[in-house]
Amino acid sequence: RNFILGSTAAIAASSGLLFAMRSSIAWWPNSGSRPRLSMPKLIDTTTAGAFTITARAGQTEFLSGVPSATQGFNQTYLGPVVKVRTGTTVTATVINELNDSLAVHWHGLVIPGDRDGGPHQAIKPGGTWKPRLDIDQPAATVWYHAHTHDTTAPLVYSGLAGVMLIVDGKDNERGLPSDYGIDDLVLVLQDRRFDASGRMVYRPGMMDRMAGFHGDRMLVNGALDPSAAVPRSVVRLRLINGSNARIYNLVFDDRRTMQLIATDSGLLPRPVELERLRLAPGERAEVLVDFSSGKPAMLSSEEYVLSGGGMMAMMGNPPSLSGASAGNNGAAPILAFEPAADLPAKVTTIPAVLDDNPVQQLAPPARSRFLSMDMMVGGPGGMMGGGMMGQMGINGQPFSMERIDQRIARGSVEMWTVRSTMRPHPLHIHGVRFRIVSENGQPPRMENVGWKDTVLVEDEVELLAEFTRPAAADTPFMYHCHILEHEDAGMMGQFVVA
């Protein structure tokens, strides 16, 4: 199984020189013509206590003059950013104006199963769903997206996703940037494929089913190759990997560091300095970046390379992003930042402490479970024993709406050991936040030291979770691979908490 382990350090070292050169020649001359990044419309529920999102089909011009068929919430592609305050109850109204059933899941909300929006809660065409969301968890960047049985991948790809900010009103006290769209930016990262005429397309072939569907062009908040104006100060970036399958290794072209302040489910106790940030599908990270020097910078992504040979080599690495330098370890530009003197510079220092609450200790686990995220599940002998190409499952079984895979005692802490076969798989668990105990036999990497709801399992991950929210058999919680083509192909299970 050692062929699954990636060696990001080696990749990082070898690509440094290449992309330093490339960024000065190939991309900078274009940066002036990059479209301005815009923030999704903000719905602030901290006063209203309610919000409405309506899913509908539309057309979006990613390239001007070339409309693509897309779907979105309240707009033609993606949806509004919904701000909710912890300690409040928010009534969501989800209206489905599509021609097919649609389930909408609140990825990262730790709420009971009957409001979670999993595949058992599909809204009929023309229908409305009004879940009451009791927000009772720390501040975090979470998101919502389509979760319809068997069709999550094409629906999310078409645009059915949006961001939700859980706030607690303490960011000023902490010294964190919180001016939405000025020094507090929401960045939904999505790779997409376009045909020769410039229309966005989703046509997965056999390889895309195995590796997940990768695009070669980057959208940020639905904009193709944009640039962002930022104040000459410390800026907070809320990064959401909203891609179907692509794993990013985010790095600035000038190697300026990022201060990681939050992972999926909330703030770290103090900032962690990183030069490179890995983000797998479904994961979020908040970072602080210092633009006070006024120097522009390009946020780029190095390729995440599968190492080793054998079966892995047969399936290959995913297609590169455009602009990536030659070879397997190139970095591709994603978002240009242009500091502007006329924007208000509020936060000029990185706070030393973010969350002085002592890290919540979890009780020792009451029991443990083992999950194997399997590709090519088959009869006796597993993948080598003639399993069907393209079939996927967990512990050898493809997802079934009719089968409850795990029964968990409410309030208990459990240790889950999760293994990936063939490729790395990002595991997401509904209804909880968890801590990583170990990763590939080592202590967790820096990106995984905080509270998480999604984790990239390269080889083996051990995690601890406390299951506090109930879920009955008619609306169970899901756990699944967040490579959406794998999820739709059956790499998902469901559990009740009672």
Ligand code: C2O
């Ligand atoms: Cu983000 Cu079950 O999904």
Ligand code: CU
């Ligand atoms: Cu979820």
Ligand code: CU
């Ligand atoms: Cu997977």
